Amino acid sequence: AQSVTQLDSHVSVSEGTPVLLRCNYSSSYSPSLFWYVQHPNKGLQLLLKYTSAATLVKGINGFEAEFKKSETSFHLTKPSAHMSDAAEYFCVVSRSGSARQLTFGSGTQLTVLP
Amino acid sequence: DADVTQTPRNRITKTGKRIMLECSQTKGHDRMYWYRQDPGLGLRLIYYSFDVKDINKGEISDGYSVSRQAQAKFSLSLESAIPNQTALYFCATSDPGLPTGELFFGEGSRLTVL
Numbered sequence: 333a334q335s336v337t338q339l340d341s342h343v344s345v346s347e348g349t350p351v352l353l354r355c356n357y358s359s360s361y362s363p364s365l366f367w368y369v370q371h372p373n374k375g376l377q378l379l380l381k382y383t384s385a386a387t388l389v390k391g392i393n394g395f396e397a398e399f400k401k402s403e404t405s406f407h408l409t410k411p412s413a414h415m416s417d418a419a420e421y422f423c424v425v426s427r428s429g430s431a432r433q434l435t436f437g438s439g440t441q442l443t444v445l446p
Numbered sequence: 447d448a449d450v451t452q453t454p455r456n457r458i459t460k461t462g463k464r465i466m467l468e469c470s471q472t473k474g475h476d477r478m479y480w481y482r483q484d485p486g487l488g489l490r491l492i493y494y495s496f497d498v499k500d501i502n503k504g505e506i507s508d509g510y511s512v513s514r515q516a517q518a519k520f521s522l523s524l525e526s527a528i529p530n531q532t533a534l535y536f537c538a539t540s541d542p543g544l545p546t547g548e549l550f551f552g553e554g555s556r557l558t559v560l
Binding site for chain 1 (some may be wrong): 450472477489490491536538543545546547548549551552553554
């Protein structure tokens with residue numbers, strides 16, 4: 333069994349300040365973890381992925397995430413928010429080899445204030 | 447042109463009507479998926495197909511059916527639409543050589559059932 337919890341449904345930051353979007357997961361096996369971004373009226377786009385290699389993962393547009401097994405967390409961060417980062421972000425946990433065992437978090441809406 | 451194309455992008459229909467959502471892809475991927483997105487619930491898997499002769503139910507397949515007409519085409523049908531099927535529907539593709547969970551999404555089909 334697996335689950336994923338995005339701890340904040342909405343996050344607001346000012347442009348130029350750091351972004352932190354929190355994700356906790358539970359899994360009975362070694363999971364793969366992903367962050368996706370969804371801009372308005374667009375499909376989801378992969379930001380970054382963790383698949384049991386380096387625990388600090390760098391993605392597109394300056395985002396990164398750190399896999400912490402002891403804390404069962406995979407938080408998404410960015411040092412300096414840009415207006416174009418305003419979007420909804422989804423944390424996803426998967427079990428290797430099983431298309432059915434792909435679980436999406438409920439999403440975090442990021443607002444970037446000028 | 448988008449790699450994963452969904453039609454229609456928006457559709458309003460009435461209860462009891464039959465609706466088909468179509469998906470075509472140019473990525474050359476064998477695996478295709480249909481997801482449903484509801485606010486606050488993330489994405490949930492409706493059906494998936496690993497090749498033309500392979501169709502599998504997902505988490506919420508009741509009330510839906512699919513057809514894999516070719517490697518590049520995967521259609522979702524609602525035989526008799528009901529209001530609680532109002533949602534945003536996404537088609538996605540993946541490659542077996544990539545981690546399970548690394549998906550490529552279309553831009554979505556917004557369906558409203560009155």
